[in-house]
Amino acid sequence: MTQTALNNAEVAPSRVNSKYTPARILARLRTVSLLYLLMLPTILSMLIFSYYPKLDVVIKAFYRWEPGQIEEFIGLKNFQDALSDPLFWNSFQLVIILLVANLVKMWPGIITAIALHRLASNRWRYIFQVAFVIPMVIPGLVWLLIWKSFYEPDFGILNRFLNLTGGMHLLSWLDGTKDVPGVMPNIAEAITPIINGPVTWLFASVWGMLTFGAVAMTCAARNVNPIGNIKRAGLTVGLAFCTFMVVQLAGQDNTTGSAIALIGCILFLIGIARTDGPAWLLWTMWMLAGSWTCQGRLYMLPILVAVAEVINFAVRNMTHTIAAKDIVKWIGLAVLVVGCLLIGFGKIWTVPTGQFEFGSPAWLGNKDLVLPAVIFWGFPWVGTVGVLIYLAGLQQISNDVYEAAELDGVGPIRRVFSIELPLIMTQVRINLIFMTIGTLTAYEFFLILLGPAGGPGNKGMVPGLYMYQKAFLSGRFGYACALGMVLFMLVLLLTIIYQRYVKVEK
Amino acid sequence: MSTARPTKLGEAPKYAIVLFVLFFAFYPLFVMFCISFKSNEQFQANPWFFDAPSEWHWENWAVAWGIVKNYIANSIVTAVISVAIGMVMVVLTSYVLARYRFKGRNIIYYGIIASMFLPGTAATLVTLFWLIRSMGLVNSLWAIIIVSSAGGQVAGIFILKQFIEDIPKELFESAQIDGATHLRQITTVVLPLSGSILATVAIMKFLGVWNNVMLPLVVLRDDEKLTIPVGLLRLEGEYVKQWGEMMAGYAIASIPLVIMFLFTMRWFVKGLAAGAIKG
Incomplete structure (x- = not known):
């Protein structure tokens, strides 16, 4: 009986007037409370075991909490510690x-x-x-x-396999020993002048190179309109400034200031996302990763963006629009690949690990x-x-x-x-x-x-x-x-x- | 699926890719069985393949069984009870959410779904642990049972709700006219139709409970109460490792799942495909 009442209320909205008679309200109430009763186990268990612990995390974050002994409200102290915890x-x-x-x-x-x-x-x-x-x-x-x-170093299948197939010799050849560096450290040493010289001069660092490549690739993906460009450039400069401030202030132990700057960062990021949509945002992630590492030279960020925009603009003016997209894309991709290669060979395997020499690396x-x-x-x-x-x-x-x-x-x-x-x-x-x-x-x-x-x-x-x-x-x-x-x-x-x-x- | 007529040359790379991946998926299994019959010396001498059957160390399995049988019993009890409780909750809730529109429905539905995207971090483990402690459930299997039956519902509700929405309304309505209550509608309409989906959800949940490491690790103390993952972890942490016994223990720990899969495999493959399409 209650079922039909509910269905009627659902199916026939034209009978609005009769919906509010006391009997109807009562019936409806009974139906709904029955439905809630059926869901009660789920609701309760979710609240207690899923939401309460998560909420408790938020509350306890403001406490000095050693369960059973100390529970003392200390405001934002924990967050200050967190921000300055290297x-x-x-x-x-x-x-x-x-x-x-x-x-x-x-x-x-x-x-x-x-x-x-x-x-x-x-x-x-x-x-x-x-x-x-x-x-x-x-x-x-x-x-x-x-x-x-x-x-496992001695028993493990991986080392056995490497020793059996000669892979271990290869790794050892690449790695060398503590006294005689192998191939990879040598390559790293050979590349270092390039990384420190032209690359740093042009892009501030290899990470700047990646950033540039990423920006160039996103340039290719979108249409050019002047107002959008100005807005975008402004937002990027703002983001760069805020990121810079975060790093600087955190370095000076000014946690409040750096927290404010961090909020600024997030706002600018959201602004950029709103003007430029998906592709841009993924690359912004790249940019953050880049700026994280080239901390000292963040002023390079807006410069790189500007250069990429100029190249994009110039290429578009010189060639057919559709071809221009591809050209800019390839420029960006090439820079990215070169940047990745430089990092891969120049920054990662710089010192021999000395582990492969005896055939049982841990x-x-x-x-x-x-x-x-x-x-x-x-x-x-x-x-x-x-x-x-x-x-x-x-x-x-x-x-x-x-x-x-x-x-x-x-x-x-x-x-x-x-x-x-x-x-x-x-x-x-x-x-x-x-x-x-x-x-x-x-x-x-x-x-x-x-x-x-x-x-x-x-x-x-x-x-x-x-x-x-x-x-x-x-x-x-x-x-x-x-x-x-x-x-x-x-x-x-x-x-x-x-x-x-x-x-x-x- | 390709429309071009298959050529040998065109098919080969596809088989190569799939077989390559499958090889690595099965290799750990193979290693497990292979080594479970070896003594440490045999493992040292030949880790690649089985030795002659006469040299097999069956006693590894006997020793391992002695160690893990208790853990397995605990795990089975925990998993079965929490899946049973959890499934009842999942079915009830998804039935209500799929069938009726009422005040607060959206809040509840999105509240449930949102928890899937609000991940528990290590910090949640802390608060959860103290919650369990305040309930006096530390070192008790009931803590695991309650928490896991509450925890794994979300995906189940998400999948099952969409499935029930696709069941023709007429079926429910005719049941209603016959005067069927909610429970009766669930048993006569929902359960018979959603067999494979239910099986899939239940298996997923079972796997989730079976594989749960962290909660038992912090909650359980006594050796006779440990579930299988924590027990294996303890076994692995021993100073002098008996590889054969360890691997035999791993193999035994997988057997209950093997048995379960043997019975439900067909449903599971079907259900996974059907559920995933919706997702």
Whole structure:
């Protein structure tokens, strides 16, 4: 009986007058409260075990909290400590590296899904599909421990394999010994004059080079209109100024000032995002990473942007518009690639690690090898569930699209970018969001692998692990909550950005 | 799916990619079984392949079983109870959210979904731990059960709600005319139709509970109460490692999941595809 009343109210809005008779209101009330009763377990459990702990983090962030003993309100003190805590911010450098690495590691999964999707034989595709589910039966922790055993210096499969195939000799040849540097340190030494000379002169640093390349590439992606350019330039200068102030003030221990400047940064970032949309924003992330490292010379940021804009403008004036896009894009890409190569060869492997000489490098026990080991972890980086999700997306693509592409003579590789990738953007975006959240908040992996101190030389100290250490080892629970809140705000910001600006084009 | 007629040359790279990935996906499994039959010396001498069957160390498995059987029992109890409780909550809530429009519906729905994007950090673990402590549940499996049945609902509700929305309304309405209550509508309409989706959600949840490391790690103390991940972690942390026994322990820890998958594989592959399309 109550059901019908509800349905009537739903279906026939024309009978508005009769909706407000006491009997009706009572009936409606009873129906709705019954519905709430059905949802009560979920609501209650979510409030208690999901929302309350998160809220409690926000509250406890303002306390000096050692549970059971001290609970004292200290206002913003925890946040001041957090802003001037070098270890905490260093952990973000690691996260940025891991984020970039994970961004690259998303590709094998997509490629595998596409390969699987294009198999001509339906039977084999189904067999493979089932096979991809099977590894899921291994509990995640077992997976982790087995991989950890691969890295063991003496017993580990990885070192055995390298020794067996001669890979170890190759690495040793690249690395050299403490006295006689091998190939890679020599290359680094040879490149150093270029990095310190022309590159620094032109771009302030290699990171500035990356920034320039990124800006140039985004120039190519958009149309030119003068007012937009002025606005954009203004915002960029503002962003550069604010970032500069953050670094300067933090250096002088002026936490309040640097916090205000940080808010300014975020506002400018939002402004830039609003004027320029998706592509620009992703590159702004690059710019932040760049400015982070070339801290001293932030005035270069607006200069680089201006130069890129001028080049874009000049090329567009000289050539046909469509060709201009490509030219600017290639300029940007070339600078990016050269920049990446310079960093790769000139900045990373500068000193021999001396680990490969005797054929048993301790991958997780040496401070130079921890990061490579963590990045290589889980090769070839294909999450089997991810593949199945992409595959489900791919199978919705209709055959017409492929037929049309074939008529136009689109080759198999171009098809990836022109058909398959755009059509699974929804899935890619979801994976991207969860990957980012996961990378920023991860700590289990590092805790189990490297221990609470983050391994040798604290090289594996991610923000989450730092928090864990502060809470459970140093007993500074309130401080851990403050750190958690900072991290949480960052994650929230990134999620919103992705939701709005990583476009899904149908 | 490609429309061009398949040529051997065109197909080969695709098979190569897929097989390459599958090889690495299965290699740890292979290593696990291979080494579980070896003594440390045999592992040192030949880590690549099985030894002759006469030299297999079956006792590794016996020893490992003695160590992990308790952990496994704990894990099974925890996972089964929390999946059962969790599934009841998921079904009830998604049924209501999918079927009815009422005041506060959107707030509740988005409140539930939003928690998926508001990640728990290590700091949440701290507050959660003190919440559990204030409830007096430290060192009790019930803490794990309650928290995990509450925790993994979100994705389930998200998937199941969309599925129930696609069930033709007429089915519910005719049940209503027959005077069916909410519970009756759920058992006669929702459950029979959403079998594979339900199985998928349940399996996902089961995996989530089975794999949960951090909460048991900070909550559980006594050895006889540990769940499988924490138990394995303790085993791995021992100073002198018996590789064979460890790997046998890992293998045994996977067996309950293998059994579960054997029965639900078909549904799972189907359900994953169907659910993912919506997402």
